[in-house]
Amino acid sequence: xxxxxxxxxxxxxxxxxIEIFLDDDGNxxxxxxxxxxxxxxxxxxxGRPVEExxxxxxxxxxxxxxxxxxxxxxxADAVYGVEPPPAAxxxxxLLYSGFYFTDHTTHFYALGGPDFVMGPDAPVxxxxxxxxxxxxxxxxxxxxxxxxxxxxxxxxxxxxxxxHPCTSIPGGVTKAxxxxxxxxxxxxxxxxxxxxxxxxxxFDDIVLGNPAYVDLxxxxxxxHRTYSIGLxxxxxxxxxxxxxxxxxxxxxxxxxxxxxxxxxxxISERVEPWTYLKFPYLKKIGWKGFVDGKESGVYTSxxxxxxxxSDGMATPLAQEAYERFFSVLGGKPVHQRLATHWARLVxxxxxxxxxxELATDPEITSxxxxxxxxxxxxxxxxxxxxxxxxxxxxxxxxxxxxxxKVNLIVGTTxxxxxxxxxxxxxxxxxxxxxxxxxxxxxxxxxxxxxxxxPCFGCATHALPGEMPLVLTIRDAKGEVVRQVRxx
Amino acid sequence: xxxxxxxxxVIIGFxxxxxxxxxxxxxxxxxxxxxxxxxxxRLMCSGRLDPTFVLxxxxxxxxxxxxxxxxxGECHYLEQNYKAxxxxxxxRRTLVAMGLEPARVRLVWASAAEGVKLAHEIExxxxxxxxxxxxxxxxxxxxxxxxxxxHAFAVAAEEVSA
Amino acid sequence: xxxxxSKPKFxxxxxxxxxxxxxxxxxxxxxILDVDAAFDVVFWPxxxxxxxxxxxxxxxxxxxxxxxxxxxRNDENVAMAKLLRRKSQILVAFGSxxxxxxxxxxANLSPAREVFDTAYGTVSTENxxxxxxxxxxxxxxxxxxxxxxxxxxxxxxxxxxxxxxxPGCPPxxxxxxxxxxxxxxxxxxxxxxxxxxxTIGAGASTVCDECPRQRNVKKIRAFVxxxxxxxxxxxxxxxxxxxxxxGPAIRNGCGALCPRAxxxxxxxxxxxxxxxxxxxxxxxxxASVVDSNDPxxxxxxxxxxxxxxxxxxxxSLAGSLLHxxxxxx
Ligand code: SF4
Ligand code: SF4
Ligand code: SF4
Ligand code: FES
Numbered sequence: 011x012x013x014x015x016x017x018x019x020x021x022x023x024x025x026x027x028i029e030i031f032l033d034d035d036g037n038x039x040x041x042x043x044x045x046x047x048x049x050x051x052x053x054x055x056x057g058r059p060v061e062e063x064x065x066x067x068x069x070x071x072x073x074x075x076x077x078x079x080x081x082x083x084x085x086a087d088a089v090y091g092v093e094p095p096p097a098a099x100x101x102x103x104l105l106y107s108g109f110y111f112t113d114h115t116t117h118f119y120a121l122g123g124p125d126f127v128m129g130p131d132a133p134v135x136x137x138x139x140x141x142x143x144x145x146x147x148x149x150x151x152x153x154x155x156x157x158x159x160x161x162x163x164x165x166x167x168x169x170x171x172x173x174h175p176c177t178s179i180p181g182g183v184t185k186a187x188x189x190x191x192x193x194x195x196x197x198x199x200x201x202x203x204x205x206x207x208x209x210x211x212x213f214d215d216i217v218l219g220n221p222a223y224v225d226l227x228x229x230x231x232x233x234h235r236t237y238s239i240g241l242x243x244x245x246x247x248x249x250x251x252x253x254x255x256x257x258x259x260x261x262x263x264x265x266x267x268x269x270x271x272x273x274x275x276x277i278s279e280r281v282e283p284w285t286y287l288k289f290p291y292l293k294k295i296g297w298k299g300f301v302d303g304k305e306s307g308v309y310t311s312x313x314x315x316x317x318x319x320s321d322g323m324a325t326p327l328a329q330e331a332y333e334r335f336f337s338v339l340g341g342k343p344v345h346q347r348l349a350t351h352w353a354r355l356v357x358x359x360x361x362x363x364x365x366x367e368l369a370t371d372p373e374i375t376s377x378x379x380x381x382x383x384x385x386x387x388x389x390x391x392x393x394x395x396x397x398x399x400x401x402x403x404x405x406x407x408x409x410x411x412x413x414x415k416v417n418l419i420v421g422t423t424x425x426x427x428x429x430x431x432x433x434x435x436x437x438x439x440x441x442x443x444x445x446x447x448x449x450x451x452x453x454x455x456x457x458x459x460x461x462x463x464p465c466f467g468c469a470t471h472a473l474p475g476e477m478p479l480v481l482t483i484r485d486a487k488g489e490v491v492r493q494v495r496x497x
Numbered sequence: 498x499x500x501x502x503x504x505x506x507v508i509i510g511f512x513x514x515x516x517x518x519x520x521x522x523x524x525x526x527x528x529x530x531x532x533x534x535x536x537x538x539r540l541m542c543s544g545r546l547d548p549t550f551v552l553x554x555x556x557x558x559x560x561x562x563x564x565x566x567x568x569x570g571e572c573h574y575l576e577q578n579y580k581a582x583x584x585x586x587x588x589r590r591t592l593v594a595m596g597l598e599p600a601r602v603r604l605v606w607a608s609a610a611e612g613v614k615l616a617h618e619i620e621x622x623x624x625x626x627x628x629x630x631x632x633x634x635x636x637x638x639x640x641x642x643x644x645x646x647x648h649a650f651a652v653a654a655e656e657v658s659a
Numbered sequence: 660x661x662x663x664x665s666k667p668k669f670x671x672x673x674x675x676x677x678x679x680x681x682x683x684x685x686x687x688x689x690x691i692l693d694v695d696a697a698f699d700v701v702f703w704p705x706x707x708x709x710x711x712x713x714x715x716x717x718x719x720x721x722x723x724x725x726x727x728x729x730x731x732r733n734d735e736n737v738a739m740a741k742l743l744r745r746k747s748q749i750l751v752a753f754g755s756x757x758x759x760x761x762x763x764x765x766a767n768l769s770p771a772r773e774v775f776d777t778a779y780g781t782v783s784t785e786n787x788x789x790x791x792x793x794x795x796x797x798x799x800x801x802x803x804x805x806x807x808x809x810x811x812x813x814x815x816x817x818x819x820x821x822x823x824x825x826p827g828c829p830p831x832x833x834x835x836x837x838x839x840x841x842x843x844x845x846x847x848x849x850x851x852x853x854x855x856x857x858t859i860g861a862g863a864s865t866v867c868d869e870c871p872r873q874r875n876v877k878k879i880r881a882f883v884x885x886x887x888x889x890x891x892x893x894x895x896x897x898x899x900x901x902x903x904x905x906g907p908a909i910r911n912g913c914g915a916l917c918p919r920a921x922x923x924x925x926x927x928x929x930x931x932x933x934x935x936x937x938x939x940x941x942x943x944x945x946a947s948v949v950d951s952n953d954p955x956x957x958x959x960x961x962x963x964x965x966x967x968x969x970x971x972x973x974x975s976l977a978g979s980l981l982h983x984x985x986x987x988x
């Protein structure tokens with residue numbers, strides 16, 4: 011076997027690595043999207059007390075610690091079979107809505123949105139938040155900063171800290187909400203609704219008003235017909251904090267629902283030796299490789315998949331936005347991945363409305379925020395909808411509540427197979443025999459995975475969409491033809 | 498593999514000045530034999546024992562740590578040996594949770610007159626640690642810089658999947 | 660970012676990190692503009708595109724200040740630590756992961772093989788052949804590489820020489836802002852940097868000192884787990900209520916955020932000034948609140964701390980005396 015020399019640069023910069031192999035004709039033969047890190051939470055959480063899981067698993071990801079905090083708290087509730095008082099659940103959901111608001115704002119304005127606002131072919135130096143500010147006016151920058159601060163403030167008021175919140179425990183939370191804190195949150199929530207409406211309007215004006223962008227969204231290069239999943243409430247409306255998982259097939263027909271406790275009947279994960287991250291797929295359908303279609307168990311768990319898998323939004327303004335989304339894009343389901351950016355804004359509006367709903371709930375300031383667990387701890391599963399995909403925590407404990415087994419399927423991981431496919435398809439479309447691979451082409455490939463808002467804080471370490479990406483192109487013999495990076 | 502026969506455990510003994518240090522002294526003058534494996538460090542009282550000392554000894558290469566103090570009720574500083582007891586019990590639990598055998602840390606009460614008893618305790622401890630082998634904290638299966646070792650366990654799987 | 664090459668150069672890098680440290684820096688808000696004004700930002704993957712080659716091309720010592728967050732989990736982390744050490748005048752271990760190993764450092768309680776066996780053999784993993792990720796894999800199209808997983812998590816100091824330490828998981832933004840101010844002032848000759856090896860961006864006493872809860876030096880007959888308590892007194896020290904709060908041995912700097920929110924301090928700011936081993940100090944602190952002289956009774960009370968290794972070394976295992984002793988540089 012001829013062993014290739016390892017290129018030290020590639021290895022060092024491998025925070026997220028795409029290897030593209032060309033065939034003898036110079037066309038794309040295959041692509042590999044590699045994730046270079048493992049930290050082993052599933053192993054070293056064993057032996058720890060279950061009440062610490064919301065604090066330990068926070069450290070999986072500093073971008074979405076709130077999601078791990080919540081999934082862990084819910085799994086810990088389940089381990090004890092304890093039902094937190096209504097105010098405690100509402101406080102957790104309120105914290106979580108504040109987090110969603112911040113997170114979706116960041117993605118749209120700083121990470122994914124600039125491709126549209128500035129145009130995919132704009133120079134890289136302009137395709138960022140600063141470019142957006144220059145184009146749509148200075149006050150937007152201030153608003154985005156404000157939006158992020160408000161979201162973080164809500165997290166801090168309820169969770170005790172801005173990053174890695176600390177208040178959720180089995181049976182509820184450690185801190186009730188005071189009236190003045192509630193009033194502050196309500197005020198921020200009302201501002202948030204306006205901001206979300208403004209953002210949707212911006213998308214309307216800049217993207218939908220431009221036929222070239224609409225064509226890009228509706229084009230085939232960025233489309234994949236896969237299954238969609240999403241967490242929904244009893245009315246099949248999207249909910250981020252609680253509910254059951256709805257699964258729909260590529261035609262939009264519902265395959266079924268599963269409760270968190272049934273997840274192992276629905277989801278399996280595949281291991282490949284060339285990456286540290288696993289590939290989840292629908293167990294009932296099976297793993298057929300990196301392919302589209304009804305026969306393939308590949309699914310997505312994104313804002314777009316959630317819109318596809320649900321019957322609507324639980325708040326009135328977001329419901330209007332939901333209906334408009336599908337009417338403009340030609341009905342359900344939508345498979346054009348670039349539409350995910352728009353779906354994210356629909357969810358942004360829902361998060362904002364939900365903040366106000368919860369902040370004005372008469373129960374939210376109730377002092378009763380904790381129920382003492384009385385049953386012997388055994389096993390529990392907690393699921394929340396993280397911005398980047400369904401998050402599942404599964405714990406088995408001994409009778410003292412010390413962890414014996416831990417299983418985590420984190421947000422971004424759900425979309426790993428789908429992302430890999432999107433990258434391959436884009437690479438095949440843009441990298442052709444005789445075509446010189448430029449930065450612009452790299453961006454088109456990147457645009458294929460940016461809608462998924464990949465957060466390898468969970469899987470590795472990079473921030474959503476900010477993955478220092480290295481694209482290595484090799485010829486049929488495996489020799490490096492060219493390396494391009496997003497700088 | 499360690500040569501058990503020729504392994505001479507190194508044990509650090511933290512002894513109270515008022516009782517056990519004198520007991521050890523007495524054992525020496527009375528020619529009571531105890532193995533030379535213990536290096537004694539004199540403290541003014543067992544209550545002076547900071548758990549850090551024990552960790553430093555173990556990190557620095559000791560195979561075991563012996564802590565000695567006056568019998569309950571006889572501490573020259575009143576209840577300080579109870580403090581030592583509480584610290585010792587919690588420290589031992591922690592060390593065990595980190596993978597140490599409990600026999601490697603030992604607390605013994607011995608008055609100034611109990612040279613023979615102390616010699617016997619030391620003998621037992623040396624024998625137990627000899628049986629356990631060196632602490633070899635560094636080796637315990639962790640060799641951070643040896644990347645090939647680190648990953649060797651998975652090579653079979655590569656063949657399987659290829 | 661500035662392109663003026665004459666300004667001092669700044670870099671920030673994440674090794675094996677959750678990204679929370681970066682978020683904490685971004686949360687300093689307008690302070691970022693001060694950094695941009697005072698420095699030429701040459702390398703900062705979260706805020707600008709990574710330019711590894713540019714770093715490599717710099718003369719040794721060309722970067723004035725590098726903030727390094729994340730632990731050392733694989734050979735790629737080691738290589739980056741060495742590179743940035745070479746290129747930097749001041750290398751700062753930033754955050755708990757870099758300074759003491761943090762929560763991911765708890766992995767050092769198990770051999771690496773077990774970490775793999777667990778992760779790639781969970782209940783939802785379909786892996787009958789026992790496939791494990793490999794540093795180098797031959798695929799039909801060619802050979803693929805991923806970094807080599809080391810057998811332990813190490814701190815930055817266990818790999819390279821470190822100038823300063825900023826504790827916290829993550830460091831609180833107001834503390835980061837103070838450090839930025841200090842460094843900028845020092846560059847302008849208006850302030851002095853502390854001696855090498857100092858911990859900066861934090862206080863010099865303990866979380867208890869900043870905690871508003873009342874302490875009465877009361878001893879306890881039992882430890883309780885926080886979820887077991889019917890009511891937690893909002894004004895009384897948590898440890899005196901039996902809740903295992905790590906405040907007494909942990910460095911202050913956060914403002915006692917967790918006890919203020921009703922939760923125990925889990926120790927993210929690391930050992931207080933002068934403490935050699937975090938766990939040792941906590942063991943002494945916890946032992947001292949136990950109200951008994953009877954061995955049997957003491958053992959019963961200590962049963963209330965079911966995970967002592969995790970309790971006392973939650974954030975500091977990789978940097979602890981025992982573990983540091985086996986982390987050969
Ligand atoms: S110190 Fe904490 S916030 Fe920083 S990278 Fe590590 S886990 Fe994340
Ligand atoms: S032990 Fe905890 S609750 Fe008590 S004073 Fe210290 S920090 Fe506050
Ligand atoms: S109270 Fe403790 S755990 Fe909480 S932020 Fe402060 S140092 Fe960290
Ligand atoms: S004086 Fe001997 S133990 Fe205190």
